[in-house]
Amino acid sequence: MSDPGLILQNITIRRDGRVLVDLSDRIDPGDVLTVMGPSGSGKSTLLAYIIGTLDAGFTASGRVILNGIDITDLPPEQRRVGILFQDELLFPHLSVGENLAFGLRPTVKGRAARRDRIETALNDIWLSGFADRDPETLSGGQKARVALMRMLLSDPKALLLDEPFSRLDTERRDMIRTLVFDQARAKGLPVLLVTHDHADAAAAGGPVHTLD
Amino acid sequence: MTPPCASTSARPRLLPWAPLLTVAIMVGPVAAGVLGTLAPAFGVLPALGGTEITLDAFAMLFDWPGITRASVLSVTTGLIATTLSLLVVSLICAAWSGSAAFRVIERALSPLLSVPHAAAAFGLAFLIAPSGWIARAASPWLTGWDRPPDVLILQDPQGLSLIAGLVVKEVPFLLLMTLAALSQIRTAQARDTAMALGYAPVSGWFKTVFPRVYAQIRLPVYAVLAFSMTVIDVALILGPTTPPTLAVQILRWMNDPDLSLRFLASAAALWQLALVIGALLLWRVGEICVAWMGRRWVASGRRGGGTRTVRLVSLLAATVSAAAIVFGLFGLLVWSFAGFWSFPDALPNGFSTRTWMRHAMGLWPVIGETLIIATVATLIALLLTLACLEAEDRHGLKPGTRALWMLYVPLIVPQIAFLTGLQTLAIFTGLDGNRTAVIAVHTIFVLPYVFLSLADPFRAWDARYGSVARALGASCDGVLWRVRLPMLLRPILTAAAVGFAVSIGQFLPTLLAGAGRVQTLTTEAVALASGGDRRVISVYALTQTAVAFLPFALAVFVPAIVWRNRKGLRHV
Numbered sequence: 107m108s109d110p111g112l113i114l115q116n117i118t119i120r121r122d123g124r125v126l127v128d129l130s131d132r133i134d135p136g137d138v139l140t141v142m143g144p145s146g147s148g149k150s151t152l153l154a155y156i157i158g159t160l161d162a163g164f165t166a167s168g169r170v171i172l173n174g175i176d177i178t179d180l181p182p183e184q185r186r187v188g189i190l191f192q193d194e195l196l197f198p199h200l201s202v203g204e205n206l207a208f209g210l211r212p213t214v215k216g217r218a219a220r221r222d223r224i225e226t227a228l229n230d231i232w233l234s235g236f237a238d239r240d241p242e243t244l245s246g247g248q249k250a251r252v253a254l255m256r257m258l259l260s261d262p263k264a265l266l267l268d269e270p271f272s273r274l275d276t277e278r279r280d281m282i283r284t285l286v287f288d289q290a291r292a293k294g295l296p297v298l299l300v301t302h303d304h305a306d307a308a309a310a311g312g313p314v315h316t317l318d
Numbered sequence: 319m320t321p322p323c324a325s326t327s328a329r330p331r332l333l334p335w336a337p338l339l340t341v342a343i344m345v346g347p348v349a350a351g352v353l354g355t356l357a358p359a360f361g362v363l364p365a366l367g368g369t370e371i372t373l374d375a376f377a378m379l380f381d382w383p384g385i386t387r388a389s390v391l392s393v394t395t396g397l398i399a400t401t402l403s404l405l406v407v408s409l410i411c412a413a414w415s416g417s418a419a420f421r422v423i424e425r426a427l428s429p430l431l432s433v434p435h436a437a438a439a440f441g442l443a444f445l446i447a448p449s450g451w452i453a454r455a456a457s458p459w460l461t462g463w464d465r466p467p468d469v470l471i472l473q474d475p476q477g478l479s480l481i482a483g484l485v486v487k488e489v490p491f492l493l494l495m496t497l498a499a500l501s502q503i504r505t506a507q508a509r510d511t512a513m514a515l516g517y518a519p520v521s522g523w524f525k526t527v528f529p530r531v532y533a534q535i536r537l538p539v540y541a542v543l544a545f546s547m548t549v550i551d552v553a554l555i556l557g558p559t560t561p562p563t564l565a566v567q568i569l570r571w572m573n574d575p576d577l578s579l580r581f582l583a584s585a586a587a588l589w590q591l592a593l594v595i596g597a598l599l600l601w602r603v604g605e606i607c608v609a610w611m612g613r614r615w616v617a618s619g620r621r622g623g624g625t626r627t628v629r630l631v632s633l634l635a636a637t638v639s640a641a642a643i644v645f646g647l648f649g650l651l652v653w654s655f656a657g658f659w660s661f662p663d664a665l666p667n668g669f670s671t672r673t674w675m676r677h678a679m680g681l682w683p684v685i686g687e688t689l690i691i692a693t694v695a696t697l698i699a700l701l702l703t704l705a706c707l708e709a710e711d712r713h714g715l716k717p718g719t720r721a722l723w724m725l726y727v728p729l730i731v732p733q734i735a736f737l738t739g740l741q742t743l744a745i746f747t748g749l750d751g752n753r754t755a756v757i758a759v760h761t762i763f764v765l766p767y768v769f770l771s772l773a774d775p776f777r778a779w780d781a782r783y784g785s786v787a788r789a790l791g792a793s794c795d796g797v798l799w800r801v802r803l804p805m806l807l808r809p810i811l812t813a814a815a816v817g818f819a820v821s822i823g824q825f826l827p828t829l830l831a832g833a834g835r836v837q838t839l840t841t842e843a844v845a846l847a848s849g850g851d852r853r854v855i856s857v858y859a860l861t862q863t864a865v866a867f868l869p870f871a872l873a874v875f876v877p878a879i880v881w882r883n884r885k886g887l888r889h890v
Contacts, residue, residue, distance in 0.1 A: 159785045162714040182788035183796075189789045191782050198886030199804045208800070209790045242885035260790040 109174040110135050112264045112296035117168030119151055119160070126164075127152045129315060133264075133296035138287065138310040141300045143317030149300035152317075153266045156298070157189050158182035172263055188262030188295075190270040190286070194249040196241035202228070202252055203237030209256035227255050231285075247278040254286055258293070265290050267299040271306060283309050323712035323794035334713050336705035340765065341724050343702065347740060347762050348731050352591070354739025358584035365746045366577055375585035382582075384561030392564045392590065393597055395477045395557075396547030399484035400601070404539060406485070406639060407492045409632035411531070412523040413625070416506055419633070424497065426640060430490040432815070432870045433643055434823040436843050437859040439483045439555040441646020444653060444852060446479060447472050449661050451649050457662035466661050473558050480557040484546045486642045492535065492542060498774065499534035503527065520629075521622025529612065536605075537722065541729040543601055544594050548732035551825035551844045564590050565734045569826070572738060573834070583738055591735040598730075647863060654856035673853040681861060688838040688865060691753065691828075692821035695760040699768040699817050700810070706769070707776045708798060725766045733763075733826045741830045751833035759831040760821045768817040775809035805887065808877040815869035822866045839865060 112133045119127040126148030133139045143149050154160045156170050159182055169178045177185045196205050206224045214220050221237075228234055231251040241249060250270070257265075267286070271279045287310065290297045299310050307314050357363060361372035379385060414420040445451050449466035457463040472479050505527045512522030532539075548565040557563050562570075568590060571583035652666065653659075654673055659666035709715050740759070744750035779802060787797045803810065825840050832841070843858035881887045 154785070157785060157789050159781075159788060181793070182785070183791045183793055185789075187789060189786065191786065193782070195780070195783055195786050196886075197783065197787075197801055197805070198884055199801075199807075199881060201883075208787070208792075211791065240883045240885055256790065262789075 109171075110294075111137075111173070112298065113169075113171040114156070115169040115171060117152070117155065117166070117170070119148060119155055119164055119166040121151075121164050127155075127317060129317075130168075131313075131315065133298060133312075135294035135296055136291045138290070138297040138299055138312035140307040140310050140312060140314045141298065141317060142302060142304075142307060142314055143300075144302060147317040149317060150268055153189060153268050153298070153300060156266060157187050158185055186261070186263040187266060188257040188260060188264070189266040189268065190253055190257060192269045192272055194241075194246075194253040196244075196249055196252055196256070198242060200241070201237065202233070202239045202241055202244070205241060205252060206237075206256050206259055209259040211259070211261050223259075227259055231255050246274055247282060250274060250278070250282045251285070254282070254289070258289060262295065265295045265297045267297065267301075269301050269303070269306075272301070272303060279305075280309075333705060333709045334715065336702060336709045337715055337717070337721075340702045340706050340769075341721070344762055344765055345724055345727050347759070348727050348736050350743060351736025351738070351740035352731070354741075354743040355584045355587045355591075355735060356739070358581050358739075358742055359588040360585075361581060363580065363584075363742070366580060368581065375581040376589075378582050379585045379589060384567065388561045388564040388567055389589070389593060391477050391558065391561075392547045392593055395481050395484065395563065396543050396594075396597055397601070399481045399488060399546040400539065400543040402481070402485045403488040403492050403542060406489050406632065406635045407496055408524070408528060408531075409520075409628060410493065410636050411496055411500065412520045412528070413629040413632045415500065415523070416509075423493070423636060427490055427494055427497075428870055429867065430640060430643055431494060432819045432863075432867045433487070433647065434819070434840060434859075434862050434866050435483075435487050435549070436551045436555065436823070436825065436840055437650070437863040437866075438487050438643050438646060439552045440843070440847075440855055440859045441648075441650050442483050442486060442642050443472050443479070443555055444649045444856075445642065445646050446482070451645065451664070454662045454664050463662060472556060475558045475560075477558055477563070480553055480563070482642070483552045483556040484549065486639045487552075488542050488546065489636070489639045492538060495535045495538040496531060499531045500527075502534065503530050505531075516621050518622040518625050520625050521620070525612075525616050529609070532605075537726045537730075540598055540601070541726055543597060544730045544732055547594055547597060548590060548734050550734065551840065554844055555847050564593070565732070568734050568738065569829075572741070572830070580742060584742065587735045587738040590732055594730075594732050594735070647860070650856040650860050650863075653852045654860055656853060673857050677854060677857050681857070684837050684839055684842055685861065685865060687753070687836065688822060688840075688862075691757050691760055691836075691838060692818045692865075694757045695764045695821045696768065696814050696817040698757075698761050699765040700772075700814055702765060703769045703772050703813070704776075704803075704810075707773060710777075711781075712794060725769055728762050729766055737826055737830045741833075744831070745833075750831055751835050753832075753836055755831040756828055756836045756838075759827040760824055763824060763827065764817040764820050767820045768813045771816045772809060772813035775806060779806060807880065808873065808887070811869075811873035811876055815873040818869040819866040822862060 114129055114131050117127060117129045118125060129141070129152065131139055141149055141152065151160065151164060155166050158180065160166060169176055171177070172185070172187065177187070196202070197208065200208060203224050206227055207220060210220060210223060214223050224237060225234070228236055231254070233248060233251065236244075241252065244252065270286070271283050274282060283306065287297070297310070299306060301307060358368065359375055361368045361370060361374055410423065414423065443450070447453070448469055448471055453461070453463065453466065461467075508526040509519065509522050512526045513519060517525065550565050550569055553563045553566050557566060561567060564586065568583050568586045571579045571586065655669045655671065656666035657668035657670050710717065737759070741750060744755065749755055783801055783805070784797045787801050792800060822838070823840060825844055828836060828838050828841050839858060839862040843855065843862055846855045846858060877887070
């Protein structure tokens with residue numbers, strides 16, 4: 107890997123001529139960049155641009171470079187950028203295990219091998235035996251963990267967090283936050299966190315960029 | 319920056335063409351049909367020797383002694399039926415929305431909607447006829463009748479029974495449209511604010527909510543008006559006969575073996591179209607007048623009252639209208655199993671399965687034909703609708719208000735006005751008289767309903783599920799097939815059920831496109847109307863109802879079974 111990390115090069119996003127986002131920065135593997143701003147300030151727009159799902163109503167320029175590869179023009183599914191939203195967005199028609207299987211790369215072949223991998227993953231997030239459960243019957247903290255694991259199983263090269271902790275109560279928030287940042291650090295993933303919560307920024311510990 | 323799904327594929331891209339194709343399928347035949355009506359109306363139809371533009375057909379039309387009566391009937395039935403339906407629906411919503419009773423009404427809606435017009439009309443006819451259930455129930459103890467009274471209730475010359483038949487079927491339709499509109503507006507807030515200012519609930523609703531709701535249901539109301547003015551099947555069952563309504567008379571001329579009457583029929587169809595346009599304009603003027611009076615009423619600051627009276631009246635109206643369908647169907651059921659049944663007995667002397675047995679053999683092929691046509695038309699409509707909605711997402715092809723009007727073109731332009739022309743065109747191209755032609759014409763009418771019922775749930779789907787799935791490595795098609803469609807299973811099946819019911823209910827399109835050779839449950843049932851054998855009619859009308867209802871039942875039960883362990887999808 108030449109030049110590891112996530113580089114945001116002169117990114118400008120406009121809507122109706124108004125500049126919503128203007129950002130240049132780099133995030134090294136394992137580091138966290140926090141972007142703060144009130145709602146409507148374009149935080150989520152920036153993430154949509156990076157994962158490649160920006161609505162046609164916006165005009166954007168600038169490059170997104172991940173581990174030395176320019177991913178700006180790649181379709182979302184080829185970018186290897188994982189994202190967690192404020193809601194867990196577990197697919198309601200799939201079981202917990204099927205949700206994880208949706209994330210797990212097809213490079214893990216064979217039914218038994220995939221099932222084992224998913225059982226191990228559930229074990230890692232203290233949810234052994236939950237594979238056949240309806241995601242809707244899980245608690246908020248459990249859903250958050252499944253969503254995190256589903257994303258990690260897709261083997262992302264960078265991690266985007268769109269206020270993922272704001273729905274959780276204080277106690278769970280600390281636990282999930284620690285879990286997410288520990289996993290990212292262990293896997294050496296650059297993390298971009300958008301939030302309006304100063305506690306999130308403080309826990310992330312990295313540089314903070316403010317949008318207005 | 320292109321939208322996320324627009325590029326990257328080297329395959330020929332068909333999806334962006336879906337909206338255009340859909341509009342062409344809906345508007346194309348209507349336009350062609352109107353042209354096909356226009357030319358012969360002015361005497362131009364080379365195949366029948368008409369090569370010069372003349373006004374002869376119009377002269378014939380206005381010489382026909384029934385023309386005034388038939389035209390007036392068309393306008394009065396349309397305006398009265400539409401006004402009554404709208405009144406009942408808005409009173410129910412004003413007095414009851416948000417209450418427990420309202421939820422009961424909401425739940426009763428889908429089954430009532432699925433009852434085909436013809437079946438509802440037969441049911442109503444068997445209730446209110448001089449020898450019907452109502453007269454039997456009141457005889458002889460109240461009325462003293464020991465034989466059916468000699469009064470013209472059914473097919474009365476004023477078209478009152480026709481209006482009644484239309485109202486009982488249009489109330490559920492308008493109510494459904496109103497509910498959809500209500501869910502888009504924060505009505506509870508507006509009404510609560512009005513009530514906090516001292517307004518009675520009903521006046522509060524009419525002053526704050528109704529104007530916004532009406533703006534949303536205007537097109538459905540226009541469709542109801544146009545439909546009520548030109549309906550054929552209900553008019554054949556409940557409408558006056560000498561003269562009949564204009565639409566029915568046009569059909570008679572169309573079916574006449576004397577082909578030269580085609581000129582007359584075309585002129586009359588054009589005249590019918592003019593009447594509909596005139597009535598719509600009149601309605602629009604009425605809207606403006608009501609809006610003007612409404613503004614003054616709002617400005618007057620009167621708080622209103624009479625909540626209890628309105629509640630009572632509206633509930634009574636809704637109950638009577640629903641009961642007319644329910645008891646009507648129940649009456650059909652009794653008749654279909656009835657043995658000897660003399661007046662004024664409330665029930666037959668005995669029950670037997672004889673009528674059903676005797677007609678079972680004949681019914682099966684008709685059921686098969688009906689199902690094939692409805693299934694294919696619904697599948698085409700569903701495919702086009704999903705393609706349009708997906709194209710809207712992928713290619714940013716957002717439809718405007720004008721596109722919405724397009725959807726209503728086949729519903730507002732009277733069937734008789736353009737199907738007449740389509741058939742004239744079809745005869746000389748040899749395209750009519752088979753199942754394919756019937757399916758093609760059904761699709762025109764199924765498509766708008768499928769689109770209207772699927773568009774809102776499809777658009778309301780949380781697009782972030784798509785973003786997550788893409789980030790997890792799914793392609794655009796993967797998101798559609800593996801995430802979006804499964805999540806939308808229930809609304810898709812509901813839309814399919816609506817489309818199915820619409821296809822099954824089609825009378826005129828089946829008759830004209832099939833040239834009388836394609837027989838569905840509806841054409842058979844209506845054809846039996848003139849024979850007057852209540853037992854056979856009941857068998858056909860009930861079968862028609864059952865076939866239309868089945869998909870609604872499936873739309874409820876299939877998702878309930880498939881997603882039985884998926885709480886998150888229970889209310890989608």
